[in-house]
Structure formats: C-alpha cells, structure tokens
Amino acid sequence: MARSDDDRFLSSPGERAFRPMLRAGQRFARDAAQRPILIFEEVFKSYRSGKPVLRGVNLLIERGEFVFITGPSGAGKSTLLRLLYRSETVDDGRILFLGRDVARLTAESVPFLRRNLGVVFQDFKLVTAWTVFENVAIALEVLGLPTRLIRARVGEALERVGLAGRGDDTAGVLSGGEQQRVAVARAIGGEPALILADEPTGNLDPQLAIDILGLFEEINDAGTTVLFGTHDRSLLEVRPRRIIVLDDGKATDVPSGISSESGEFYDNELPL
Ligand code: ADP
Numbered sequence: 301m302a303r304s305d306d307d308r309f310l311s312s313p314g315e316r317a318f319r320p321m322l323r324a325g326q327r328f329a330r331d332a333a334q335r336p337i338l339i340f341e342e343v344f345k346s347y348r349s350g351k352p353v354l355r356g357v358n359l360l361i362e363r364g365e366f367v368f369i370t371g372p373s374g375a376g377k378s379t380l381l382r383l384l385y386r387s388e389t390v391d392d393g394r395i396l397f398l399g400r401d402v403a404r405l406t407a408e409s410v411p412f413l414r415r416n417l418g419v420v421f422q423d424f425k426l427v428t429a430w431t432v433f434e435n436v437a438i439a440l441e442v443l444g445l446p447t448r449l450i451r452a453r454v455g456e457a458l459e460r461v462g463l464a465g466r467g468d469d470t471a472g473v474l475s476g477g478e479q480q481r482v483a484v485a486r487a488i489g490g491e492p493a494l495i496l497a498d499e500p501t502g503n504l505d506p507q508l509a510i511d512i513l514g515l516f517e518e519i520n521d522a523g524t525t526v527l528f529g530t531h532d533r534s535l536l537e538v539r540p541r542r543i544i545v546l547d548d549g550k551a552t553d554v555p556s557g558i559s560s561e562s563g564e565f566y567d568n569e570l571p572l
Pocket of ligand 1: 347349353371374375376378379380
C-alpha cells in the first residue's frame, strides 16, 4: 500500500534519475544493495575565507554501520556532513552515496538525495509554535505524500522515538531531550537509507545525551546506517564503535568495534 502511494510521486526526471536510491533497502538493484552505502574519495573543501578544511578525505561506510565522526572543534565534522546533504559542494573529489556522486547531482536531483537522508542537528531545528505532529509531518509533506500515508508514518516515527500520543503537544513546551526526539522522528519519517547527526547531543545534559545516543543505536539496529558527528568523548566510550577522526583536513579510521576491515579505507583502489 505504502509503496504504491509512493510510486505515484516518481514522475519527475530528477526523481527518476535517483530512483535506484529510493527507500531504505527496498528498491535497490542487487548490485547497488551490495555496494558500500557511502564513499568519500579524495574530497577537498575550503571556504572562501580561511585555510582548507578537508584536504583529501577518503572514507568508506558499509550499509548498516554505525559510525562516529569525531575530531576537535573546527576540524570539519559539520562540513563533511553538509557536503553529503549538499548544503555545501566539494571543491574536488567524489562523494558516492548509494553509488551516485552527490557532488555532481543536478539541482533538480538534490531533493531526491535528501529523501534518502535524514538529518538531525544540535539545535533541533523545530518550529516551536507547531505541534509535534506538524514538525514531523512537514518532512513528508514536502515529499508530496498523501495525508493518510503521512499520518501513518508520523505515528510510527513518534512511537519509535518514545513519543507516542504526544503529537498534539506544542513542540516548544517539550524538554530539550524530547525536542531532539521529535527531530529524530522527523529524520526517520521518510525511512531514509542514512541518518546524519551533527552534534545531536550538544545541547543536552550527559544522561540525556546517552539516551539520545541509545535512540540512534535502536534506529541503527533496525537497519538504518547512522553517521553520528560528535566531539563528546564520553559518548565515544559508551561502547566500542567504529570512529572516524577528522583532523588536519584528513580522516583517520579507528576501528574499535563493528568494523574490522579498516585497511580498505586507505586502499587507493576503492571498490567502485
Ligand atoms: P566542526 O563541525 O568540526 O566544528 P566545521 O565544519 O563547522 O567544523 O568548521 C570547519 C572550519 O570551517 C572552521 O574553521 C570553521 O570556522 C570553517 N567554516 C565552517 N563553515 C564555514 C562557512 N560557511 N564559511 C567560512 N568558514 C566556515
């Protein structure tokens, strides 16, 4: 049912160009499903003012991984994530997300890239005067989904983040931890293949930070790949996880748990 509703919106050329990437794990060609979900290949980025931020970043993330991106403040964690959701563009290099070069997508295809990405920010970015439901629904409304499907997806997303029954509450009266849960619900509502989190616990006290980390872990356990940017060392120590350290414009892989094949990250012959 949901699939046929979605199919009605697969009409524009930009969306057709992106079609193999739609919906987590559902419509991928067999070869696409076996490829890494994300590859950064010699990515360079400078802002007009200041020294280069990324100076040849290489990384490879497999479908289903949970990966921390860490490094000192100003190291380029946000920049790396912004390049991925095309809020910024690379100066050089390639970013292959599900086999497509994000850096070279046409403007027309960018919305369909974002359909496959959920993004969560440090400051939640909710409309505080809106209800919880409206804040989550907006992400699906911009995709043009029918109202019935939106209601179902929002209800499901709120349940997953522990906010079932809170849809009519005004977002602004919720606690910080609850607001971030709403933002997570908004990010997962479209069932993206990849969730990006940019310091999502930066505005929360330590216990809430661990709770929110746990929420991302649950989302990851359900199959969604998670890229979690943080400079909070205590979170990195909660349990062994693969960590990518950004420093001095380069990414260094610290396999501390789920990924033991880290050698290939620095293999120049990436499996494209
Ligand atoms: P992090 O997320 O690791 O703290 P950022 O990616 O936010 O790092 O920033 C990396 C560097 O790029 C910093 O020196 C920052 O000042 C600079 N920077 C970030 N965004 C911009 C921008 N829009 N214009 C100019 N410089 C920027």
